[in-house]
Amino acid sequence: MRTHINRKLRAGLFIVLSAILCSCITSCSDDGSEIGQASGKAGSMARFATTPNYVYTVDNQSLYVYQRASDGSLQKVNERKLFTQVETIFYYEEKIFLGSRNAVFIYDVNNGANPVLLSEYKHILSCDPVVVKDTLAFATFRLSDCRLQGIDLLEVINIKDLQNPVSLGLYAVPTPYGLAVSDNNLFVCLGNNGLRVFDVSNPRNLSIKSNHLGFHAYDVIANNDKLIITGNTGIQQHVYANNQLNLISTLSSGL
Amino acid sequence: MKTKIIKLSLIIIWLLLISCFVEYGTPEFPAGIVEGYKPVYLTGAEAEIKWKSPQPLDKPGKIYVFQNYLLVNERLKGVHVYNNTNPGEPISIGFLQVAGCTDMAIQGDVLYVNHIADLVALKINNFQSFAELSRIQQKDWINQFPEETDVYFECVDPSKGTVVGWELVTLHNPTCYR
Numbered sequence: 001m002r003t004h005i006n007r008k009l010r011a012g013l014f015i016v017l018s019a020i021l022c023s024c025i026t027s028c029s030d031d032g033s034e035i036g037q038a039s040g041k042a043g044s045m046a047r048f049a050t051t052p053n054y055v056y057t058v059d060n061q062s063l064y065v066y067q068r069a070s071d072g073s074l075q076k077v078n079e080r081k082l083f084t085q086v087e088t089i090f091y092y093e094e095k096i097f098l099g100s101r102n103a104v105f106i107y108d109v110n111n112g113a114n115p116v117l118l119s120e121y122k123h124i125l126s127c128d129p130v131v132v133k134d135t136l137a138f139a140t141f142r143l144s145d146c147r148l149q150g151i152d153l154l155e156v157i158n159i160k161d162l163q164n165p166v167s168l169g170l171y172a173v174p175t176p177y178g179l180a181v182s183d184n185n186l187f188v189c190l191g192n193n194g195l196r197v198f199d200v201s202n203p204r205n206l207s208i209k210s211n212h213l214g215f216h217a218y219d220v221i222a223n224n225d226k227l228i229i230t231g232n233t234g235i236q237q238h239v240y241a242n243n244q245l246n247l248i249s250t251l252s253s254g255l
Numbered sequence: 256m257k258t259k260i261i262k263l264s265l266i267i268i269w270l271l272l273i274s275c276f277v278e279y280g281t282p283e284f285p286a287g288i289v290e291g292y293k294p295v296y297l298t299g300a301e302a303e304i305k306w307k308s309p310q311p312l313d314k315p316g317k318i319y320v321f322q323n324y325l326l327v328n329e330r331l332k333g334v335h336v337y338n339n340t341n342p343g344e345p346i347s348i349g350f351l352q353v354a355g356c357t358d359m360a361i362q363g364d365v366l367y368v369n370h371i372a373d374l375v376a377l378k379i380n381n382f383q384s385f386a387e388l389s390r391i392q393q394k395d396w397i398n399q400f401p402e403e404t405d406v407y408f409e410c411v412d413p414s415k416g417t418v419v420g421w422e423l424v425t426l427h428n429p430t431c432y433r
Contacts, residue, residue, distance in 0.1 A: 047369050047396065050360040055367060057374055059393055066374075066391065072365030073376050073389035087402075221320055226342055228325065230318055235327060237342040248343040251327070253312035 049091040054112040056096055058086040063098065065113055077113045092132045095162065104130065104139075106162050118162045133181045135160035136168075136203050140176035140188065152176055154188060156203050168204050178219030180227075185209065185240065187227060189217035195229065197240070210243040282407065282432035291407035291426040295331045296416035297354045297371065304370060304377070306385050309347035310335065314422070321361045324382065331355055331420040334368065336382050348382055355419035371419055372396045400433050407432050 048057040055066045055074055063086070065078035088099040096115060098105040103122050107115035130139045137157040152175055156168040175191040186198040186206070194213040198206040216231035227238040227245070234253035239246045312335060316328035325339035333352040337345040355371045365388065366377045373396075376388040401408050401421040410431040411418055 047358045047393075048360065048367060048374060050362045050367055052362060055360075055362075055374070057393060059396060064393075068362065068365075071388055072363060072378065074374065074391055075389075076391065219318065221318055223320065228318055228320065228342075230315055230327075234312055235315060235318065235325075237339075237345070249345060251312055251315075251337070251345060253315050 047089070049089045049096055051091055051109065051112065054109070056089060056091070056109070056115070058082070058089045058098060060085050063089075063107075063115065065115065067113065078115075080115060090130070097130060097132070097137075099130065106159070106165075108162070119165060121157065121165045131179050131181050131186075132159070133200070136200070137165070138179060138181060138186055138200075140173065140179055154179075154198075154206075156200075156206065158203070169206065171198075171206060177217070178230075180220045180222035182222035182224060185222070187220045187222050187240075189220050189229070189231075191218065192216055195220070195245070197243070210245070212245045284430070284432075285428045286407050286426070286432075288425060288427055289407050289429065290423065291409070291429050292401035292403070292421040293409045293424045293426065294411050294415075294418045295355075295420045295422055297419045298416055301332075301352065301354050302371075303352070304375065304385065304387065305352040307350045307352055310350040316357055317359065319359055319361070326359055326361075328356060328359060330357060330422070334359055334366075351377075351385060357420065369393070369396060371417065404433055 048055055053068055055068060057064045057066070062082055063080040064076060065080075066074040067077045068074060082098070082100075084100045084103070086098045086100045086105070090097050091109070094108065094110045095118070096107045096109050098107065103120045105120050106118045108118050109115050130137055132138075135158060137159045139155045139157065141153045141155065152173055154171040154173045154176060156171075158166045158168050173188055173190060173196060174193045177189040177191055179186065179188045181187070181200065184199055184201040186200045188196045188198065190196055194211065194215055195217045196211050197209040199209045200206055215229075215236065216233060217229050218232070219230045221228045225240050227240055229236045229238065235251040236247055237249045239248055310329070312327065312329065313332075314330040315335075316330040318328070319326040320339070323338060323340040325337040325345055327335040327337070329335055329350070332354070333350055333356050335350050336348050338348050339345045351368075353368050353370050353375075356368050359366060359368045361367070361379070364379050366379050366385070368375055368377065370390075372393055374391045374393055376390075378386040378388055380386065399411060399418060407426055407429040408421070408431045409426055409429050
């Protein structure tokens with residue numbers, strides 16, 4: 001009986017490994033994005049990140065640092081070779097986060113011209129939108145492209161110690177794309193499955209507050225109770241209150 | 256019984272692996288009608304950055320909020336600007352034509368966008384007009400191939416102009432793959 005279970009376990013492990021292997025050879029075309037501060041927001045397939053004094057860009061090989069002159073024009077001040085292809089960059093509170101195919105690199109940009117690598121957080125996949133709130137990072141992994149359904153995930157990561165990020169939990173969510181966090185609400189776009197709202201007040205145990213179906217959701221910006229959601233049909237603005245999503249305007253696309 | 260389970264497991268693993276590699280590893284030609292990438296070409300008139308009257312949304316990409324403005328990227332074409340003081344009624348105030356644009360960010364009164372293969376800084380002048388402040392070429396921002404791998408794509412025809420990006424469409428018998 002015991003060996004029987006072991007074999008089953010082994011078979012299960014093989015299936016999981018196959019799934020991971022499959023995910024590794026799958027490429028992504030995600031374009032979700034996330035909220036930033038003061039000046040606006042950045043994106044998960046972002047080409048550059050701006051801070052009050054610097055602009056950072058990534059290409060296939062390097063991270064580039066440009067200093068902003070008083071008029072806003074740019075001058076290159078530094079270049080760092082990257083050892084992997086970075087697909088996305090965003091800025092949050094003196095840190096820049098670079099998303100590669102299999103990890104997120106966190107740089108301290110306190111000394112703007114000289115980014116310092118703090119840590120590397122290994123992922124399963126790359127095309128993962130990430131949002132950050134205080135000491136928490138939320139990332140979605142979408143493996144459905146591989147046609148192995150049911151292993152799309154939302155991960156909560158404690159980044160209090162940036163040199164040692166720790167996973168706090170994994171949650172199954174269908175076809176996740178962009179996400180946004182505001183107060184204790186985490187808004188996760190689920191493509192054709194609409195929008196799901198989590199309560200993140202206990203980061204070790206997220207709870208679902210509400211699900212909203214009937215529209216395609218690809219990306220979201222949250223500003224207190226106001227949401228801007230993009231999807232296949234255009235851009236919708238909502239007010240989220242008392243677990244209800246109230247549509248207040250629509251900009252239709254593809255007319 | 257045990258050997259049956261082993262065999263069954265092996266078959267499942269084999270099928271899983273095959274399903275992955277067959278799908279993504281070896282392209283088949285003719286491909287028939289498949290999803291794939293099509294190059295978006297730049298024509299002369301679209302090359303310059305230009306502030307225009309409001310345009311309808313077609314393929315919205317990234318969204319960006321700045322003060323009471325809502326910026327919406329029109330994929331590979333430019334940026335729609337809305338006055339969003341009242342989110343119940345966003346008012347389109349214009350369209351900034353920026354070929355190849357997929358990303359934008361504002362700091363102070365300066366908009367940063369990717370224009371073809373350049374990172375460009377534009378003074379926004381309250382969205383009345385735009386003035387170019389600097390332009391820096393990013394050598395790897397333009398790909399002659401789609402960024403994704405294991406995909407079919409329409410082969411580039413240089414006579415049609417410069418490729419500014421790729422869009423996912425349904426292709427009929429594409430002859431390129433990577």
